[in-house]
Amino acid sequence: MKRAGFATKWLPITLLLPQLIIIAVFFYWPAAHAIHSSLYLQDPFGFGSTFVGAENYSDLAGNSEYRRIAWFTVVFTILVTFFSLAIALLLAVKADKVIRGARSYRTLLMWVYAVAPPVAGFIGLIMFNQSWGPLTRFFQSLGWDFKLGVNYMDTATAMVIVSVWKQIPVNFIFFLSGLQSIPRSVREAALIDNRSASGRFWDVTFPLLAPTAFFLLIINITYSLFETFGVIDTLVKGEPGNNPMTLVYKVYVDGFRGNDMGGSSAQSVVLMVLVLALTVFQFRLVERRIHYT
Amino acid sequence: MTRLTIASVAATSLLAGAAFAETEITWWHAMGGALGETVNEVANKFNASQDEYKITPVFKGTYEETLTAGIAAFRAGEQPNVLQVFDAGAATVIGAKGATIAVQDLLEQNGADFSIDDYISGVRYFYADSDGKMIGMPFNSSSPVMYYNVDALEKAGVTPPQTWEEFQSTTAPALKDAGYVALSQSHLPWIFTENFHSRHDLPFATGDNGYEGGDTKILVNNDAIKAHFTAVTDWQDNGYFEWFGTGWGDNQTPFEEGKVAIWLGSSGSFGGLSKLDLPFEFSATYLPYWEAVTTEPKQTFIGGAALFAMAGKDDAENKATAAFFDFMASPETQVFWHKDTGYVPITEAAYEMAKADGYYEEQPAAEIGIKQLSLPAGEHTKGYRMGFYVQIRDVMNREYGRILTGETSVDDAFNNIEAEANKLLERFAKTQG
Numbered sequence: 001m002k003r004a005g006f007a008t009k010w011l012p013i014t015l016l017l018p019q020l021i022i023i024a025v026f027f028y029w030p031a032a033h034a035i036h037s038s039l040y041l042q043d044p045f046g047f048g049s050t051f052v053g054a055e056n057y058s059d060l061a062g063n064s065e066y067r068r069i070a071w072f073t074v075v076f077t078i079l080v081t082f083f084s085l086a087i088a089l090l091l092a093v094k095a096d097k098v099i100r101g102a103r104s105y106r107t108l109l110m111w112v113y114a115v116a117p118p119v120a121g122f123i124g125l126i127m128f129n130q131s132w133g134p135l136t137r138f139f140q141s142l143g144w145d146f147k148l149g150v151n152y153m154d155t156a157t158a159m160v161i162v163s164v165w166k167q168i169p170v171n172f173i174f175f176l177s178g179l180q181s182i183p184r185s186v187r188e189a190a191l192i193d194n195r196s197a198s199g200r201f202w203d204v205t206f207p208l209l210a211p212t213a214f215f216l217l218i219i220n221i222t223y224s225l226f227e228t229f230g231v232i233d234t235l236v237k238g239e240p241g242n243n244p245m246t247l248v249y250k251v252y253v254d255g256f257r258g259n260d261m262g263g264s265s266a267q268s269v270v271l272m273v274l275v276l277a278l279t280v281f282q283f284r285l286v287e288r289r290i291h292y293t
Numbered sequence: 294m295t296r297l298t299i300a301s302v303a304a305t306s307l308l309a310g311a312a313f314a315e316t317e318i319t320w321w322h323a324m325g326g327a328l329g330e331t332v333n334e335v336a337n338k339f340n341a342s343q344d345e346y347k348i349t350p351v352f353k354g355t356y357e358e359t360l361t362a363g364i365a366a367f368r369a370g371e372q373p374n375v376l377q378v379f380d381a382g383a384a385t386v387i388g389a390k391g392a393t394i395a396v397q398d399l400l401e402q403n404g405a406d407f408s409i410d411d412y413i414s415g416v417r418y419f420y421a422d423s424d425g426k427m428i429g430m431p432f433n434s435s436s437p438v439m440y441y442n443v444d445a446l447e448k449a450g451v452t453p454p455q456t457w458e459e460f461q462s463t464t465a466p467a468l469k470d471a472g473y474v475a476l477s478q479s480h481l482p483w484i485f486t487e488n489f490h491s492r493h494d495l496p497f498a499t500g501d502n503g504y505e506g507g508d509t510k511i512l513v514n515n516d517a518i519k520a521h522f523t524a525v526t527d528w529q530d531n532g533y534f535e536w537f538g539t540g541w542g543d544n545q546t547p548f549e550e551g552k553v554a555i556w557l558g559s560s561g562s563f564g565g566l567s568k569l570d571l572p573f574e575f576s577a578t579y580l581p582y583w584e585a586v587t588t589e590p591k592q593t594f595i596g597g598a599a600l601f602a603m604a605g606k607d608d609a610e611n612k613a614t615a616a617f618f619d620f621m622a623s624p625e626t627q628v629f630w631h632k633d634t635g636y637v638p639i640t641e642a643a644y645e646m647a648k649a650d651g652y653y654e655e656q657p658a659a660e661i662g663i664k665q666l667s668l669p670a671g672e673h674t675k676g677y678r679m680g681f682y683v684q685i686r687d688v689m690n691r692e693y694g695r696i697l698t699g700e701t702s703v704d705d706a707f708n709n710i711e712a713e714a715n716k717l718l719e720r721f722a723k724t725q726g
Contacts, residue, residue: 041723044364045389050723059716065691130537131550149538151698238355240687241539242694257357258684259364259385263720 031272038265056266066250073246076160077224083164084220085213088171093201095172096179106176113169117227121234124162128235135161149236155243159235163228171216178212179205218282225275247271316613318374320350321366323359323598324433327565331633338629339620346613348375356382356598357683363603367392372603374614378429379598380483383420384503384680386601387428388725393601394611396618397427403615411622415592415666416639419676420599423504429599430618433636435561436593436662437484439581443574445473445554453555453576456584460555461524465533468554475533477544478557482689484580485525485557487677488593489518493586494671503678509718511679513689514711517586522696522703529697536697539690560662561597563635567656577658579665592668594676597636628652637663680721685714 006012038056042049060066091109098105115123127135128148139146146154182205190204206213226248233252236243240253248271255264324332329352336350353359356379363376364385376393378386386392400407409417409427415436420429441453446464449471454460465475478484490497496512503509528534535553537543548556549566551573557580566575582590600621602614620626627643630636632652638644644663647653653660679685692706701709 041720043389043724044385045392046368047389047391048725052723059720065713130543131547131552147538149540149543150536150694152694152700237540237542238357239539239541239690241690242692242698242700243539253687254684256361258681258687259361259382260681260684260717260720262724 034265034268034272037261038269039262041262044259044261052262056262057270059263060266060270069245069247069250072156072244073225076156076163076228076244076246077221079160080163080167080224080228081217081220083160084167084171084223085216087164088168089175089213091168092172092175092179093205095176109172110169112166113173115166117166117230118234120162120166121231124158124231124235125237128158149241149243152242152244155235159228159232159244162231162235163224166231167220167223171220174212174216175209178209182208214286217286221278222275225271247274315345315347316609317347317349318610318613318617320348320375320377320600320617321353321359321363321373322350322377323353323356323379324377325352325354327568328433328634331630334633335621335626335630338626339617342620343616346616348613348617360385367603367605370605372605374603374606374610375617376601376603377432377598378601380419380596380676381682381686383429383599384678384682384721387420387422387678388506388680388721391604393428394604395422395426395428396430396600396602399602399611399615400618403612405615405619411640411642413637413639413641413644413663413666414670415594415668415674416637417675418504419595423501423506429601430621431595431597431639432600432621433561433597433630433634434595434599434639435559435597435636436595436666437480437488437557437580438560438577438661438665439555439557439579440548440562440566440575440577440658441555442473442548442551442553443576445471445551445573449473449554453578454581455579457521457524457581458584460581461528461533464555465528465531469532471554473554474535474547474552476528476555476557477535477537477547477553479541479544479559481693482686483596485521485693486513486518486689487596488580489521491593491671491674491676492580492582492590493517494589494591494673495586496673497677498679502673502676504675506678508722509679511685511711511714511718513714514707517583519703519707520585521583522693522706526696526703539694559596560665561634561636563656563659563662564633565635567635575658577661579661579668590668591671591674593665594674595637595666631659635659635662637666679714679718680724681717684717685710688713688717 039051039053040049041052041056095102095106095109125148127133128146129136130147130149133148136146136148148155148158186204186208190200194200194203225246228246229248229252232245232249236245240249245253247267251264251267251271254260254267258264320336322329322332332350336348340347351373353362359376360378360382363372363378366372397407397409409421409425412431416431416434417427418425420431421427439453445468446453449464449467451464451467454464460476468475487497495515495517496502498512499510500507525534529536535547537547545556545558545562547553549569549571560577563577580593600618602611602618606614622640624638624640624643624646627638627640628647628650631638631643631647638647689710692701692710695701696703696706
């Protein structure tokens with residue numbers, strides 16, 4: 001491969017400088033600030049503060065409720081990521097085969113993408129309303145006494161359903177365009193070699209979709225961890241009580257509702273480390289197995 | 294129509310021109326919906342009452358969001374003149390010395406008459422400091438009361454219960470037979486915990502319920518309240534009580550739907566309930582008490598929120614803020630606010646005025662909150678002052694949810710609440726540096 005070169009090293013640095021400044025000011029400075037404030041317990045108004053070292057972190061480690069929330073976050077992320085990818089892939093494969101009415105079918109599926117998370121949460125509130133929600137009625141007809149906001153597992157189920165529903169369209173769009181970029185000739189060759197449809201899909205189509213799937217995997221994990229905030233906030237009506245919540249929501253509850261700046265900062269730092277670890281893991285281990293063509 | 298609009302625009306601009314030298318102040322509040330409109334009306338009345346000052350109310354979201362916005366603005370030097378802070382945030386704002394000017398000082402410095410004894414006894418000290426100086430002026434003050442469906446109680450042939458013993462042995466079984474869920478209640482920390490302690494005159498925290506500051510410990514893990522929650526779970530098992538979730542409306546809605554016969558809510562809910570045009574007649578009475586704990590039930594204290602004057606403003610603006618507080622405390626304003634919303638009037642004078650108007654003859658239920666706040670006081674009835682209290686309430690809500698869904702025992706729940714609350718209080722003490 002041919003490398004482009006610069007005559008002096010100052011020109012590229014100058015050209016990069018605006019970008020570096022933006023990164024430093026908007027990303028590293030707040031991150032450093034979070035780390036700094038996680039070492040203190042401070043009065044919300046900023047009048048007094050006490051240096052407590054790692055106490056905010058050791059409090060988190062010793063807090064069984066925090067561990068429960070962390071555990072829920074892991075399960076929630078796996079479920080939301082898996083179901084939104086799996087269902088979207090299924091829909092995309094089917095949509096790829098549709099010839100008549102394909103455009104309206106795709107448009108209808110993509111449509112939900114425009115719904116903002118709090119609106120999705122609000123729709124969830126209506127669907128799962130305790131006394132007249134259609135989905136509550138449906139579950140009751142199956143003998144499941146579904147109670148949003150009262151029962152921990154039921155609320156968790158509603159959170160997963162609404163979050164998955166909200167995320168399917170974006171995955172669908174990517175999967176569909178991925179599928180449509182697979183060359184016809186490859187598929188025809190596969191058709192000759194392999195008569196089973198599922199065999200063709202897993203041996204030929206899916207590996208060719210892998211770069212898209214890998215990209216979506218990262219996007220979906222990030223979505224489940226962070227962007228579901230709006231859905232969760234709406235479903236628990238801002239009063240978590242005994243309902244499940246994710247780590248990000250806990251940062252909000254302690255920092256913005258409870259005005260506990262130090263504790264909330266420590267939690268943000270934990271999240272930063274988590275994201276860093278996740279990114280390193282994904283790109284080191286998973287991406288090696290993916291072949292871009 | 295058009296001509297009218299032009300005329301009013303002209304009139305407004307003339308007025309604006311005439312009042313060029315007025316001092317403008319801002320007021321951040323958390324009153325949404327119909328309450329927000331009443332707030333705007335109060336502000337308009339103040340602006341129309343004189344031409345030196347102009348107040349602009351700004352809606353900032355929930356109580357928590359308003360407080361957080363106020364704190365962030367203060368740190369940036371952009372704070373409003375008046376900030377509405379709710380009960381659970383009181384320790385945060387009163388603890389931060391220098392964030393606000395005590396309302397009492399502000400009024401006295403600006404030549405307004407002020408005497409804390411003018412205020413109704415259950416209202417007086419909740420937002421006061423340990424010396425009894427009023428720091429924040431109670432604004433939308435309410436107390437928990439018992440609402441009941443008159444039709445349902447008649448159908449069941451019972452009267453509203455005065456004690457929980459009566460509820461348990463007579464009222465609840467009769468209501469159940471008549472086809473109702475006997476009881477639901479909103480905000481377990483506020484009604485079944487904080488006001489439970491004042492109604493029975495039990496200490497809620499060390500150091501005079503936390504008013505002395507410093508090293509406060511919560512005293513919530515006591516036999517009386519554990520017996521109460523054990524009874525509540527029994528009622529739940531017997532179908533006398535149902536819990537519909539942590540949100541305020543979750544438990545109010547089934548009462549409005551006529552499914553639940555008795556609902557414990559806020560005296561401030563009265564205005565809203567009256568406007569709903571419910572398919573049944575409703576009324577209100579005092580919060581029941583346990584005869585086994587006390588034979589002399591005491592007053593409750595106020596919830597809701599108070600108005601604080603933020604520090605760091607110039608004298609002219611502070612003068613305007615003082616004039617506004619003076620206006621707010623006036624009997625006329627209080628009676629207007631009381632009638633429109635159901636929140637209690639904060640001063641004796643305003644209460645007398647509403648009485649003289651004959652308001653309570655038409656609406657006896659509207660008087661319950663204020664009557665309950667005026668019951669005899671006890672040693673532990675003026676309220677509490679604890680830092681990180683929003684989080685402490687979150688812990689309570691979580692543990693109560695677990696009790697009511699059978700995930701934990703009453704004993705374990707209260708051990709947890711005590712341990713976590715004390716940990717939070719200890720941490721809060723450190724924030725004061």
